[in-house]
Amino acid sequence: MRPIISVSNLTKTYKGGFTALKNINLDIQDGEIFGLLGPNGAGKTTLISIICGIVNPGEGSITVDGHDIIRDYRATRSLIGLVPQELTTDAFETVWHTVSFSRGLYGKPKNPAHIEKVLKELSLWDKKDEKIMSLSGGMKRRVLIAKALSHEPQILFLDEPTAGVDVELRKDMWQVVRELRASGVTIILTTHYIEEAEEMADRIGVISNGEIILVEEKAELMRKLGTKQLTLELHSKLRKIPTSLKAHKLELMEEGMQLTYTYDTRGTRTGITTLLNDLSKAKIKFRDINTSQSSLEDIFVNLVKRSK
Amino acid sequence: MNWLAIWEIYSFEMARTRRTLAQSIVSPVISTVLYFVVFGSAIGSRITEVDGVSYGSFIVPGLIMLSVLTQSIANASFGIYFPRFTGTIYELLSAPISFFEIVLGYVGAAATKSIILGSIILATAGLFVPLELAHPFWMALFLVLTAITFSLFGFIIGIWADGFEKLQIIPLLIITPLAFLGGSFYSISMLPPFWQKVSLLNPVVYLISGFRWSFYEIADVSLSISLGMIGFFLAICMGIIWWIFKTGYQLKN
Numbered sequence: 170m171r172p173i174i175s176v177s178n179l180t181k182t183y184k185g186g187f188t189a190l191k192n193i194n195l196d197i198q199d200g201e202i203f204g205l206l207g208p209n210g211a212g213k214t215t216l217i218s219i220i221c222g223i224v225n226p227g228e229g230s231i232t233v234d235g236h237d238i239i240r241d242y243r244a245t246r247s248l249i250g251l252v253p254q255e256l257t258t259d260a261f262e263t264v265w266h267t268v269s270f271s272r273g274l275y276g277k278p279k280n281p282a283h284i285e286k287v288l289k290e291l292s293l294w295d296k297k298d299e300k301i302m303s304l305s306g307g308m309k310r311r312v313l314i315a316k317a318l319s320h321e322p323q324i325l326f327l328d329e330p331t332a333g334v335d336v337e338l339r340k341d342m343w344q345v346v347r348e349l350r351a352s353g354v355t356i357i358l359t360t361h362y363i364e365e366a367e368e369m370a371d372r373i374g375v376i377s378n379g380e381i382i383l384v385e386e387k388a389e390l391m392r393k394l395g396t397k398q399l400t401l402e403l404h405s406k407l408r409k410i411p412t413s414l415k416a417h418k419l420e421l422m423e424e425g426m427q428l429t430y431t432y433d434t435r436g437t438r439t440g441i442t443t444l445l446n447d448l449s450k451a452k453i454k455f456r457d458i459n460t461s462q463s464s465l466e467d468i469f470v471n472l473v474k475r476s477k
Numbered sequence: 478m479n480w481l482a483i484w485e486i487y488s489f490e491m492a493r494t495r496r497t498l499a500q501s502i503v504s505p506v507i508s509t510v511l512y513f514v515v516f517g518s519a520i521g522s523r524i525t526e527v528d529g530v531s532y533g534s535f536i537v538p539g540l541i542m543l544s545v546l547t548q549s550i551a552n553a554s555f556g557i558y559f560p561r562f563t564g565t566i567y568e569l570l571s572a573p574i575s576f577f578e579i580v581l582g583y584v585g586a587a588a589t590k591s592i593i594l595g596s597i598i599l600a601t602a603g604l605f606v607p608l609e610l611a612h613p614f615w616m617a618l619f620l621v622l623t624a625i626t627f628s629l630f631g632f633i634i635g636i637w638a639d640g641f642e643k644l645q646i647i648p649l650l651i652i653t654p655l656a657f658l659g660g661s662f663y664s665i666s667m668l669p670p671f672w673q674k675v676s677l678l679n680p681v682v683y684l685i686s687g688f689r690w691s692f693y694e695i696a697d698v699s700l701s702i703s704l705g706m707i708g709f710f711l712a713i714c715m716g717i718i719w720w721i722f723k724t725g726y727q728l729k730n
């Protein structure tokens with residue numbers, strides 16, 4: 170299947186000489202939720218801004234639904250809704266007016282029923298006649314989302330959508346995102362919160378210092394790079410790890426009451442069976458046993474460290 | 478063409494005028510009336526006629542031009558500067574519209590406002606002094622061309638400015654003096670020969686001269702030169718705007 174967005178060899182150098190994106194190659198599939206994950210200053214906003222037409226591309230080319238973003242900008246931009254990172258709103262406008270304005274800019278005929286639906290989904294309906302300046306930060310964020318959805322886009326960019334947002338909005342927003350995805354909309358969200366990508370995305374791309382370090386199915390990413398910890402709560406205190414267990418690279422913790430075994434889920438063999446056998450031979454008894462998976466955060470920190 | 482988008486920008490800007498009616502219409506009308514009272518009565522009692530027209534009537538076309546010039550620039554420059562300042566420009570840049578359509582929306586709205594304003598001032602002046610309108614068509618043409626040209630110029634200033642100060646500085650330091658020295662309140666022929674020559678370097682002289690001709694058939698320079706000059710400024714402004722959009726100057730990094 171043809172990707173809905175295709176970025177090839179994109180390099181962007183700002184006027185000051187700073188290269189914010191280095192030879193980016195990235196395909197976004199139709200209908201997926203793609204999480205672009207990276208620390209502040211990695212180049213996430215720059216990449217989105219170029220695709221949307223706000224920043225001039227440097228070298229390279231980008232197509233959206235097969236159309237070149239420069240040559241066929243009308244076709245590509247019609248498909249895209251953008252929720253920017255900054256809370257940029259027209260303070261003096263009413264919610265209804267500003268959302269309708271966005272629809273008009275995209276050349277779509279008026280459709281009050283659609284605007285009403287969007288405002289209701291975002292719990293903005295009772296605020297529709299209020300001026301934006303009277304709204305809280307979270308409400309303004311909702312207005313920006315409503316503006317982006319006003320023209321029924323096929324692709325939605327959410328640039329750090331939950332930065333400084335309350336729990337309730339976060340829930341509402343994920344609900345809206347899930348419904349959009351169900352209706353076939355492709356969603357690209359950037360974040361530097363791992364949980365967000367972990368919770369929402371189908372695929373994750375990690376960007377750091379202007380380079381895409383890795384793109385992977387989320388589950389695959391977890392499987393490939395995730396390590397797991399097996400923790401054993403011991404029956405009695407152990408002063409040091411017996412030499413017979415050296416090979417397992419165990420860690421002794423909690424003043425000798427806990428043993429931790431770290432294993433790589435990538436391997437076909439985890440080594441757990443041998444470990445348990447060896448423990449029993451060494452006559453080490455345990456009360457409890459549990460495993461925990463390393464979070465995406467650990468993976469991410471490792472990756473970014475490795476790329477530096 | 479994305480006509481809906483042009484209309485959306487246009488009506489957005491017009492709605493902004495309605496909200497700020499006092500600023501955009503009432504205050505220029507009041508200041509014109511003040512000019513009228515001060516210059517018309519004070520000076521008019523000494524200079525009774527210029528080129529066979531009563532002084533009060535003589536200054537009307539110049540006063541209209543003065544307001545149209547300054548308000549076109551003010552409206553258009555603010556119109557495009559404001560979204561740049563607040564950041565909402567992101568929406569214009571990412572929408573499926575061309576720069577040409579953006580200009581059409583903003584400049585169209587700014588020019589419309591100036592034309593309405595000019596008409597209101599004209600009607601107001603009619604309450605004070607007798608007015609003749611020898612060539613209504615030419616009058617309308619001059620009014621529209623001036624409004625468009627200076628709205629384009631204002632648009633350029635609004636793109637160039639990177640602070641509210643810069644937004645004010647060109648109208649204040651260049652346009653207002655040029656407009657005052659452009660023969661709003663006197664005929665160029667009343668000046669000593671040297672200053673007559675200097676005045677011919679002032680573009681506003683041509684606008685006011687042509688505009689006044691359409692009222693009273695008196696002019697400091699010939700009609701075709703007046704028209705040619707407006708056309709020339711219009712072309713320069715369009716050229717600069719074309720360049721701005723080609724390079725993304727101040728709009729796109």
Ligand SMILES: Nc1ncnc2c1ncn2[C@@H]1O[C@H](COP(=O)(O)OP(=O)(O)O)[C@@H](O)[C@H]1O
Binds near residue numbers: 213216
């Ligand atoms: N207009 C600009 N001019 C120069 N440098 C910029 C500009 N915008 C962003 N940058 C730089 O580019 C880098 C990437 O920024 P950005 O894309 O905003 O990162 P992110 O969204 O991942 O936090 C940062 O180092 C930032 O300082």
Ligand SMILES: [Mg+2]
Binds near residue numbers: 210213214215254329
């Ligand atoms: Mg960013």
